[in-house]
Amino acid sequence: MRISQLSAASGVPIPTIKYYLREGLLQQGEQTGATRAEYGDAHLRRLRLIRALLEVGRVPVASIGKIVAAVEDEGIPVHRMLGTAHYALASPAETDPDDEEQRAARERVDRLIGDLGWRITPEAPTRDELAQVLVRLAQLGRPAGEDDLRHYADVITQLVSEREMGKIPVDGPREAAVESLVIGTVLYGKIFDILRRLAHESESAHVLGS
Amino acid sequence: MRISQLSAASGVPIPTIKYYLREGLLQQGEQTGATRAEYGDAHLRRLRLIRALLEVGRVPVASIGKIVAAVEDEGIPVHRMLGTAHYALASPAETDPDDEEQRAARERVDRLIGDLGWRITPEAPTRDELAQVLVRLAQLGRPAGEDDLRHYADVITQLVSEREMGKIPVDGPREAAVESLVIGTVLYGKIFDILRRLAHESESAHVLGS
Known part of the structure; x- marks a missing residue:
């Protein structure tokens, strides 16, 4: 066309x-x-992916370039290609290697990931992102308990392995897998967050309401 | 002082x-x-609440005024006061009552909430927020399945009732309850989101990795 x-x-x-x-x-x-x-169809697929990254993932154009390069390089395994997209969706955490509190939180995150047996690359920005939230909670006087983190992780592992990963079409065109990952991560992440707030309102009505 | x-x-x-x-x-x-x-201490507590709303919840000053008014009016039950804070944390959804797709999605949300037996006020902005994400998924060619929504809701209900609501100190000063709700909703929401992305990376390594 x-x-x-x-x-x-x-x-x-x-x-x-x-x-x-x-x-x-x-x-x-x-x-x-x-x-x-x-x-042709390959161009249509690529445009769908670019729009999903821009509009759903709010990924800046410069980062989209890196993702597209990973999509085009067939030598990069699908898993690493998806990782590139994943990392582009992380909010970059400001880290200060001299900050004792941050370093301790990051070590805690690394330990948690190790204990869970999760396979996460050492350079995943998600590690610092999580450490930053833990620091913030501690600064606000509400440190996150080990037991809560483990429980959240267990619930999420089950959801992701049973429900979510199966929906990413890893055998088709590489563009389609990345598009699916972005939409799934961002929009289902939003659904999760909204349902959680609804459940809070409902539970609060049950506990405190008339 | x-x-x-x-x-x-x-x-x-x-x-x-x-x-x-x-x-x-x-x-x-x-x-x-x-x-x-x-x-005195009441002023210190209020300042903590204002900072939590501004810095953690990113709630605009105008909305903080409404929350503070609900905190100060002892005639407003704790549950309704918490609801005011909750609604201030929602991202306002742009709704168009003439849009057939939006109306259908909103009806679907209302039905889901009814089926779950959740107690949510009819004017909760969270209803439209969820409807908007459902419309977006459908427009992207990936409508959310009924079964998935129900499953998410069930998992979340359990988490919220067993783990989260109990942490809101509803018997102490009204400020402390609202502060706790904002921190819990926003920061634990982030923890959830980050753990979910980590689980995706790990699961993808297991399924696709060597």
Whole structure:
């Protein structure tokens, strides 16, 4: 299809498509003339992925470039490609290696991950992200208990292994797996958070209500 | 204590304390002279609450005013006071009553809440917030299954009733209950989200890794 058709099929305006082409986020079409190129399903899939990253994941364009590079490099195993997307969704934690409290919290996170037998790369930004929340809770005078963290982790492990991972189509196009991961992580994360707040309101009505 | 001591004890700078006094967020001290006032523990507690709302909950000052009013009005039951804080933590959803898709999603949310037997006020903004995520998932071609929603809700109900609600000190000062709710909702919500992303990475390593 022509660029105008690609725009109609994807809902992405032509100038935006041209911007993605210039930035290397969208692969070039097949040149069929001096000013003409043909696009196909792979381009549609890529545009879906870019929109999911931008609109659902709020991933900055620079980070999308890294994810697209991992998608295009077939030499990178699917798991590592998904990891690249995962890390782009983490909020970067400000860490200060000289801060004793932060270092202790990070060690606690590393120990927890080890105890759980989770396979997490040492450089996963999620480790510092969790450590930062633990520091904040302690500073507010409400340190998180070991037992609570373990319980949360156990509940989540079960949910993720039984319900969530199976939904990521790892055998199809690499774009589709990443798109699925972003939508699942962000939007189901939101559903989880909202249901939790609803359950709090309901439980509070039961306990304290008339 | 004097305002300078209140500042030292709370870590809140004097000009900020004066701003809270002017805005009515902090109750006036006891006037002991033309330019002198005495402050006590109640002021310290209120400052803790304001900081938790601002820094942890990212609640705008205007909404903090409403929460403080509910805290001060002893005629408002604790459950309704907590509800005021809860609703201030919701991200306002843009709703369009003429949009058929949104209306259907909202009906689905109302049905789910009814089926679960949850006690949620009809005007809870969380209802529209959840409906909006359901619309977004459907638009992305991945509608949320009934079974998944119910399963999430069941897991969350158990967590909240067994682990979380018990931690809110509902018998002490009203400020302390609200502060506890905000910290629990926001920071434990983050812990949940981060653990979920860690579990995804680990599960993906197990399923796809060497």
